[in-house]
Amino acid sequence: MSNNDETTTTSPTGEWFDHARFGMFIHWDHASQHGWEVSWPLVGGVFSLPKSQQTTAGEYHALAATFDPTSYDPAALARRASAAGMRYVVFTTRHHSGYAMFDTSTTEHKVSNSPHSSPSGRDIVRETFDAFRAEGLRIGVYYSLSDWHHPDYPAWTEEFRPYKLGLSPPLPTDEQADRFRADLMTQLRELLTDYGQIDVVWFDGGWERPAPWWHPDEIESLIRTLQPGALINDRLPGVGDFATPEQFVPALPPTGRWESCMTLNDSWGFNPDDTHYKSPRAIVNTLCETAAKGGNLLLNISPMGDGVIPEQQCERLDAVATWMSHHARAIHDTTPGLEPWQFYGPSTRCGDVINLMLVMRPYDTVTVRGLPVRRIGDVRVMGTGRSLQFTTRTGLIEMLMPDPEGEVIITVPDTELDEYVTVVTVEITPVATP
Numbered sequence: 369m370s371n372n373d374e375t376t377t378t379s380p381t382g383e384w385f386d387h388a389r390f391g392m393f394i395h396w397d398h399a400s401q402h403g404w405e406v407s408w409p410l411v412g413g414v415f416s417l418p419k420s421q422q423t424t425a426g427e428y429h430a431l432a433a434t435f436d437p438t439s440y441d442p443a444a445l446a447r448r449a450s451a452a453g454m455r456y457v458v459f460t461t462r463h464h465s466g467y468a469m470f471d472t473s474t475t476e477h478k479v480s481n482s483p484h485s486s487p488s489g490r491d492i493v494r495e496t497f498d499a500f501r502a503e504g505l506r507i508g509v510y511y512s513l514s515d516w517h518h519p520d521y522p523a524w525t526e527e528f529r530p531y532k533l534g535l536s537p538p539l540p541t542d543e544q545a546d547r548f549r550a551d552l553m554t555q556l557r558e559l560l561t562d563y564g565q566i567d568v569v570w571f572d573g574g575w576e577r578p579a580p581w582w583h584p585d586e587i588e589s590l591i592r593t594l595q596p597g598a599l600i601n602d603r604l605p606g607v608g609d610f611a612t613p614e615q616f617v618p619a620l621p622p623t624g625r626w627e628s629c630m631t632l633n634d635s636w637g638f639n640p641d642d643t644h645y646k647s648p649r650a651i652v653n654t655l656c657e658t659a660a661k662g663g664n665l666l667l668n669i670s671p672m673g674d675g676v677i678p679e680q681q682c683e684r685l686d687a688v689a690t691w692m693s694h695h696a697r698a699i700h701d702t703t704p705g706l707e708p709w710q711f712y713g714p715s716t717r718c719g720d721v722i723n724l725m726l727v728m729r730p731y732d733t734v735t736v737r738g739l740p741v742r743r744i745g746d747v748r749v750m751g752t753g754r755s756l757q758f759t760t761r762t763g764l765i766e767m768l769m770p771d772p773e774g775e776v777i778i779t780v781p782d783t784e785l786d787e788y789v790t791v792v793t794v795e796i797t798p799v800a801t802p
Contacts, residue, residue: 382599382609384506384567385625387701388455389659391508393629393668394496395460395636397467398435398479399428401673406637407464410516411524411531416615419635419642425524429517432467432477436487440675442499448677450503452685453692453699457500458508458570458666461493461559466517469493472558474551477517497563508568509559513604514576518551520544534575549583553590560594569595570612571603579605599625617654621661621704628658629666632681638670645680648687652788655688655699656725660714662704691788694751698723698791710738720798723750726780726790734778734792741774745795749784756780756792771799 395406405413405420410428413420449457462468468478470493480491497507516524522540540548560566569591574582584605591598602608610625617628632651635642646654651667658665669681692699698716705715705722711734714725726734741760748755762774778792 380597380599380609382597382625384455385599385610385664388506389664389699389702390452390454390655391456391458391506391627391664391666392449392452392454393458393510393666394671395463395668396492396671397460397463397465397469397637398431398673399465400638400671401431401435403638403640403672404428405635405639406460406670407512407516410465412529414531414533417635419633419639419644421639421641424526425516428465429467429477434487435479435673437490437492437671437673437675440490440492440495440671442492442496443502445496445669445677446499446503446505448682448685448689449500450505451689451693453689453696454505454667455700456506456508456567457496458510458568459493459496460510460512462512462515462555463510464512464514464516464573466512466515466521466523468555470559470563472555474554475518493559494563501564506567507563507565508570509563509566510570510572511556511559512573513552513571513582514573515548515552518548520548520551539577539581545581553586556587556590557594560591560598566595566598568599568601569604570601574603574605601627617657617661617663621663626662627664627666628654629668630654631668632684636668636670638672638678645684648684648691649788651684651688652691653727656714656727656789659699659702659716660704660725687788691786695786695789695791698725698750698793706736706738711736720796722794722796724778724792724794726785726792729785730780730790732779734780736776736778736794738773739776739794740771740796741776742771743797743799744776745797747776747778747792747794749780750791750793751786752784754784756784 397406405417408414408417409421409423410425412422461470471480471491472478479488515521520540584607588607599609600607601610601612610627611622613628615630633642633645655665671677702716702718705717711724713727716723741762747758756778758776758778760774760776762772766772
């Protein structure tokens, strides 16, 4: 689908993002053939990636000549994402290394450039977007503003080592900067016109240049014109429809829309040196906490060099899928539930139903405070459908009130506990209208 005829700039509404709660991030480029972290090894690593390797820029970029992911099956991956309850995907169309995973006219350093720099000849971005769109998922473009391969950025060389965040590489001349920005805008225009409806544009890498250097207003205008429904993250300087805390869930949720992006281990790219994988329980707990705070979880996976998804990652996605097959109603289409003083754990709400997420094993009962105790309807375990016994309690004076708030004490048998997170639903009967 092309949007070349669009001429007006509008702001997106993005209600789908508020209901999605769960998405898939995909970090991948030619370095996966060696099991190297994406991009960072070529500049000597970075403090935030403890298992990142180190290599020269030449060695890193040379892997493009042999990148041929013949076993990549985007349709199977899209089905796995959908089964896990993910509602959108964000794919690395170009990371900091400058290698394009799509068919751009600006460079030969791309996956689709058979036989020059890659034997693949495949447009990985197009295949991925088509497959995920066919499963009903929304589409997000990850795009790094920085480019450590482009000669006018300039390209990273060994003389720039060691990498210092925010200070490397040096600024180009004005003439170089104009050429680089022209290529950047061409690539963005290609992604926004040739790859169907784009729902998210996810920038990164802007820390390497002063904010005005990127001409962010021009970039934003291009996106708003060509893809007026697309949300832009907060990493395009001065712009942002949603915040992007990285590798953690904030203690207090940011104001407005937000999304925590997290890895399954400690690496973004496929990295067999990194075996520090999160457990399925930890992933489900994080998903519950994120939804309870009104945010989304963007969970990363990283294909190997041949395109196969590592077994450890598939196992975790499938475990989440099993849990979501019984508990998706507690995550999707919800709003934040109770205050921390009301319930010791995450909770979400959907209309008159409160979803209590028991991330810790209860001792016989669970207590919820500040509820209209005379209007408590059905209380049951979401995963099994079993109704649970409960009692209520209020203060002496509150007993005399027509609609008092108090405590609900719910009995939760051990037999009803889920392997990862048990969800108990509490239905609140609406106030009767006269």
